[in-house]
Amino acid sequence: ENKESSSSRGALIVLEGLDRCGKTSQSGRLYKYLDEQGHSVESWRFPDRNTGVGQMISSYLANKSQLDDHAIHLLFSANRWEKRSLMEEKLKSGTTLIVDRYSYSGVAFSSAKGLDIEWCKAPEIGLLAPDLVVYLDISPEKAAERGGYGDERYEQLEFQKKVAGSYLSLRDSSWKVIDATLLIEDVEKKLREVVLDCMMTCHKGKPMSQ
Ligand code: DGP
Ligand code: NA
Ligand code: NA
Numbered sequence: 001e002n003k004e005s006s007s008s009r010g011a012l013i014v015l016e017g018l019d020r021c022g023k024t025s026q027s028g029r030l031y032k033y034l035d036e037q038g039h040s041v042e043s044w045r046f047p048d049r050n051t052g053v054g055q056m057i058s059s060y061l062a063n064k065s066q067l068d069d070h071a072i073h074l075l076f077s078a079n080r081w082e083k084r085s086l087m088e089e090k091l092k093s094g095t096t097l098i099v100d101r102y103s104y105s106g107v108a109f110s111s112a113k114g115l116d117i118e119w120c121k122a123p124e125i126g127l128l129a130p131d132l133v134v135y136l137d138i139s140p141e142k143a144a145e146r147g148g149y150g151d152e153r154y155e156q157l158e159f160q161k162k163v164a165g166s167y168l169s170l171r172d173s174s175w176k177v178i179d180a181t182l183l184i185e186d187v188e189k190k191l192r193e194v195v196l197d198c199m200m201t202c203h204k205g206k207p208m209s210q
Contacts, residue, residue, distance in 0.1 A: 016101060
């Protein structure tokens with residue numbers, strides 16, 4: 001056995017999907033499971049509303065402030081950049097991160113407003129690349145039925161339809177797509193399977209990608 005490859009890093013696991021796809025409950029359940037199994041794991045989310053930038057984003061989402069579409073796009077991206085070094089540190093020290101939304105949300109939501117997709121992708125270049133992207137798949141109509149949306153800016157059916165279209169064009173064959181309309185326990189089970197599989201690969205010494 002090669003010592004080097006057994007000194008393992010953590011996996012960067014990203015969950016994506018429309019608002020009300022169940023991402024947040026699933027990341028909580030996944031975190032609890034992995035933690036109980038004795039893995040070093042943390043649950044993260046973007047936007048991280050606790051930072052200064054995050055508070056500006058939060059106020060924008062609550063319709064308490066107005067910002068140019070490009071300006072808010074760059075703030076969401078900055079919010080990921082300000083966590084980048086900590087993220088890298090955690091992964092290198094062997095902690096797996098379950099991240100609720102990442103760069104794909106940035107590109108999907110802003111390009112759904114009509115911003116140029118390449119322009120949207122540019123500020124994300126250089127952030128850490130996920131080891132796994134899981135898309136919790138639900139139609140915008142079904143998502144809207146789930147106890148209704150809150151008051152936040154993007155929680156509107158017509159807009160979510162555009163976001164769904166953007167996600168579809170961003171998806172590639174490496175994404176694991178899980179039917180988010182299954183029973184919560186079944187989604188959880190499928191999620192565990194793809195995540196454990198990914199963690200095995202990382203533990204075999206797959207290098208961290210940029
Ligand atoms: P959440 O806290 O996951 O409910 O996210 C808040 C809202 O912000 C949600 O509608 C998704 C959207 N969002 C998340 N990340 C980004 C981003 O990077 N850019 C844009 N434009 N919207 C985002
Ligand atoms: Na939301
Ligand atoms: Na985000």
